[in-house]
Amino acid sequence: MNVCPVCNGLREVYLLCANCGEPMLESGRLQDYYDDYSPYMEIDLMKMEDGYADTYSDHKCPHLYRCHACHKDDVIFIKE
Template sequence: MAICPVCNGLREAYLMCSNCGDSMIESGRLMDFYDDYSPYMEIDLMKMEDGFSDTNSGQKCPHLYRCPTCHQDEIIFIKE
């Protein structure tokens, strides 16, 4: 079983906004924003339920990054 290094605090990913060039802030797993209980559900189950089954086979974890300057959101797939 692979683990996401960003979810588990093993490393940070630094990204620049494609719109304004400012550094983006990691806001958590994409699945955590779906409903009140999604942060507490099994990660692999959430990937399969929410259409990320292709990321499951590729061992990638979708994270939401936000730009504090222009408020653009980007989904980045972190390799597990």
């Protein structure tokens, strides 16, 4: 069984914004933003519906990172 180290609090990923150089904040799994019930659905099921076809088979978890200085969003794939 593969688990995401960021989702499970085992690791933190620190990124700097490519646009302004300020620190970006991890804002959770990308799938949690799809609709009202997506945070409660099975993770593997949501990965097959997330628009990133290889995230399920490659064991990657897409996370949203946001820059609060310039409001740039980036999707970062975390290896499970």
